Amino acid sequence: MKLKKIFIALVFVLCCNLIKAQLNSILADSLTLKLKTLNFDTNRIKCLNELAFTIKYSDPELAEKYCNEVLLLGEKLKFYRGLAFANKTKGILLDEEGNYPESINAYMRSLAFSQKINDKIGIARTEANIGIVLRKLKKNREAIDYFKRSHLFFVNKYPIYEMTIQMNIGICYMNLKNADSALFYTKNAHNIMLTNNLNDPKVYGNLGLAYSMKKDHKQAEVLIKKCLEMEKSMGKDPSSIAVWCENLAQMYIYANKRDEAIKLLQEAISLFGENKYIYEATFTYGLIVEAYEKNNDTKNALKYHKILSQIKDSIYNSENSKQINEVKEKYETEKKETEIKLLTADKATQEQTLKKNKAIIYSGTVLTILLIIFAIFIFRNNRQKRKINNELISKNSLIESQKKEVEAQKEIVEEKQKEILDSISYAKRLQQAILPPDNFIKNYLPHSFIYYQPKDIVAGDFYWTETVSDKILIAVADCTGHGVPGAMVSVVCSNALNRTVKEFKITEPGKILDKVRELVIETFEKSESEVKDGMDISLISIDKNTSSNKKITAQWAGANNPLWYFSDSEMKEIKANKQPIGKTDIVNPFTTHSLSLKSGDKIYLFTDGYADQFGGEKGKKFKYKQLQNLLAQNNTRTAEELKEILKSSFDNWRGTLEQVDDVCILGIEV
Numbered sequence: 001m002k003l004k005k006i007f008i009a010l011v012f013v014l015c016c017n018l019i020k021a022q023l024n025s026i027l028a029d030s031l032t033l034k035l036k037t038l039n040f041d042t043n044r045i046k047c048l049n050e051l052a053f054t055i056k057y058s059d060p061e062l063a064e065k066y067c068n069e070v071l072l073l074g075e076k077l078k079f080y081r082g083l084a085f086a087n088k089t090k091g092i093l094l095d096e097e098g099n100y101p102e103s104i105n106a107y108m109r110s111l112a113f114s115q116k117i118n119d120k121i122g123i124a125r126t127e128a129n130i131g132i133v134l135r136k137l138k139k140n141r142e143a144i145d146y147f148k149r150s151h152l153f154f155v156n157k158y159p160i161y162e163m164t165i166q167m168n169i170g171i172c173y174m175n176l177k178n179a180d181s182a183l184f185y186t187k188n189a190h191n192i193m194l195t196n197n198l199n200d201p202k203v204y205g206n207l208g209l210a211y212s213m214k215k216d217h218k219q220a221e222v223l224i225k226k227c228l229e230m231e232k233s234m235g236k237d238p239s240s241i242a243v244w245c246e247n248l249a250q251m252y253i254y255a256n257k258r259d260e261a262i263k264l265l266q267e268a269i270s271l272f273g274e275n276k277y278i279y280e281a282t283f284t285y286g287l288i289v290e291a292y293e294k295n296n297d298t299k300n301a302l303k304y305h306k307i308l309s310q311i312k313d314s315i316y317n318s319e320n321s322k323q324i325n326e327v328k329e330k331y332e333t334e335k336k337e338t339e340i341k342l343l344t345a346d347k348a349t350q351e352q353t354l355k356k357n358k359a360i361i362y363s364g365t366v367l368t369i370l371l372i373i374f375a376i377f378i379f380r381n382n383r384q385k386r387k388i389n390n391e392l393i394s395k396n397s398l399i400e401s402q403k404k405e406v407e408a409q410k411e412i413v414e415e416k417q418k419e420i421l422d423s424i425s426y427a428k429r430l431q432q433a434i435l436p437p438d439n440f441i442k443n444y445l446p447h448s449f450i451y452y453q454p455k456d457i458v459a460g461d462f463y464w465t466e467t468v469s470d471k472i473l474i475a476v477a478d479c480t481g482h483g484v485p486g487a488m489v490s491v492v493c494s495n496a497l498n499r500t501v502k503e504f505k506i507t508e509p510g511k512i513l514d515k516v517r518e519l520v521i522e523t524f525e526k527s528e529s530e531v532k533d534g535m536d537i538s539l540i541s542i543d544k545n546t547s548s549n550k551k552i553t554a555q556w557a558g559a560n561n562p563l564w565y566f567s568d569s570e571m572k573e574i575k576a577n578k579q580p581i582g583k584t585d586i587v588n589p590f591t592t593h594s595l596s597l598k599s600g601d602k603i604y605l606f607t608d609g610y611a612d613q614f615g616g617e618k619g620k621k622f623k624y625k626q627l628q629n630l631l632a633q634n635n636t637r638t639a640e641e642l643k644e645i646l647k648s649s650f651d652n653w654r655g656t657l658e659q660v661d662d663v664c665i666l667g668i669e670v
Helices: 002-035 042-054 060-077 080-097 100-116 120-136 140-154 159-175 179-195 201-213 217-233 238-254 258-272 281-294 298-314 318-363 365-434 438-444 483-503 509-524 624-633 639-654
Strands: 448-453 461-468 471-479 535-543 551-559 563-567 570-574 593-598 602-606 663-669
Touching: 002 042, 042 060, 042 080, 060 080, 080 100, 080 120, 100 120, 120 140, 120 159, 140 159, 159 179, 159 201, 179 201, 201 217, 201 238, 217 238, 238 258, 238 281, 258 281, 281 298, 281 438, 365 461, 365 483, 438 448, 438 461, 448 461, 448 639, 461 483, 461 663, 471 483, 471 602, 471 663, 483 509, 483 535, 509 535, 509 551, 535 602, 563 593, 563 624, 570 624, 624 639, 639 663
Parallel strands: none
Antiparallel strands: 448 663, 461 471, 471 535, 535 551, 551 593, 563 570, 563 602, 602 663
C-alpha cells in the first residue's frame, strides 16, 4: 500500500512538471510571436525581458541573446527598469554557467539601476542573489552582509524569501565553521517554513547539516534523510539529489557508518552520470576514496582514485578548449546581428520621419520666400556678426565631432576589456581544476592548510599533490610572472610534474625536479623564439607507512625556494638549489635531502609572494624574517587558525597598497 502511494505521488509530480514545462513552452511561443509585432521601444524591452526570463533554463543561449538586445536598446532609451531586469537575468545565466565573477558584475549593474528608480523589491531580491554568488565564491562574511540587508525588506512580508535568506545565512556560518550561528539561522528558516505552510526540502537538509556540526548525528540523519526523500518524490534535478546523497554520506563517514556512506556515494555517482555533471562528481569521488581508505579497502580506494585523476585530466582536454572558443565566437556573431538589427530599425524610423517632414517643407516654402526677402534688408547689418557666429559654430562642431569620436573609442575599449575579462574568467575555471581539492590533502594529512591568494584573476603560483604507493608528494610552485602569462606557464609546469610521476614513474624529489626541468625546456624549445620561462618550487615526499616510534621519513628538494620546519618548537631550514626549473646557464642536478620527522612536527612550503609584499607604516617589504617570527609565535595554533592569522596579517600589512605577487603557503603537521 505504501509503495502504491509513493508511485502515485511520483506520477503526480511528473505530470505537474510536464504541464509546467508545456505552459512555459506555450508562453515562450506566445511572447515570440508578440515580439515580431513590436517596435523598438519600451514595450519591446518588456517583452524581451519576459521571454528571456521564461526560457533562462530551457534555452540559456537564446535567453542571453535577448538580454544583450535589451542592454543595447535599453541604454539607448534610458529605460532603467528594463536594464535592471535584463542584468538580473544575465546574473542568473552566468551563475548557472559557474562564471561567478561576471555574475556578480551583472547583479551589481542590476542593483545600480534598481537603486536609480528606487525599486525596493528589486533591490532586495538582487542583494539576495549577490549574497548567493558571494557564498559560492567562499566570501561568506560579505555574503552575510548582503543577505541581512535583503532580509530587512522581506521580514514579515514575504515568508518564502525570508525563509530562503535565513537558510542561506545559516549555510554561510557553516562554511565559516560557526556551528552555533549556523544552527540558529537554519532553525529560523525551519520555523518560518512550518509557520507559513511552506515545503522546501533544502531547509530540512541544511538543518540536518547544522545538527551534524554540533555532533548530533542522530537528529542530523533524520533531517537529511527527510530532505533526500522529498527531493526524490518531487522529481528534483538528479544533480540536486546527488548532492544530498553526498551530504548524508559525509555524515555517515564521520559517524563510522562507512558501508552506508559507500552505497549513497555510488548512488550519487550514478545520478551525476558519466559526462553531464563531470565537474560536480569530483567531490563525490574524493569522498568515496576517503570512505574506502577508512574501511582499509585499498583496492577500491585505488580504483576510485584513478577515476578521479582521469576526470580531472579530462576537464582540460582539447575538446573543452574548442567548445569554449565556439561559444565565444557565437556570442560575438549574435551581438553583431543584434547591432545590425537595431541600426536597420533606426534607418526605417528615419525614413518615416523624412516623409512626414516633406509635407511641412512644401507648405513652408512660400513663407520661406517671404522671410528671405525680409532677411535681405538685415543681411548687411548682421554680416559681421554672422561671420563670428559661423566661426564659433565651426569650432563647436569640431569639438562635438571629436567628443563623439572619443566616446566611440571609449565604447570599443570597454567592449574589448569585457571580452578580455570574459576570457580570463574562463581561464580561471580551467586553472582551478589543476589544483588538487582541499579534501584530497586533508584525507592524507588532516592537520594541514593551504593559504592561496592570487594577485589577479588567474595566477602563476600553484600547488600540486600526487600519491604513489605509500608516499604522498606535495609541491608549491611559483612560475615566471603572474596573471595570464604566469597561469599559462603554470599549466606547462603542472603537466610536467604529472608526466614525471605518472609516465616516467620517478618518485625521488631531486630526480623529479631534474626530469621536470627537462620536460619544461623541451616544451618551450618548440617555439621559434627563445623562451626562458620556468618556475621555482619546493617539493616534499612523505612516506605514510614509515611511522615507527613516532618517526616519519620524508625527502625534499627545492629550486630557489627553501623548506622550513619546526621540530620541538625549534625552527630549521633546508636551503634550496640556487637554480630554477627552466633554461639556465649552469645546470646542476637537484639535491634530495632526507628528513627524519616525528608526529607533531610542522612543515611549510611557500613561494616568495608573502615576504615580498610592500606595506606597513613605511611601505617596506614584509621579508622572510618577519614571516619566520609570525610562524614561530603561532606554532601551537591549529591549521585553520594559523591560516586565518596569515591572511589577516598579510591584509593588515598591505593596507591600501596593491598586492605585488601571487601568494601561496602550504602548512603540514605530520
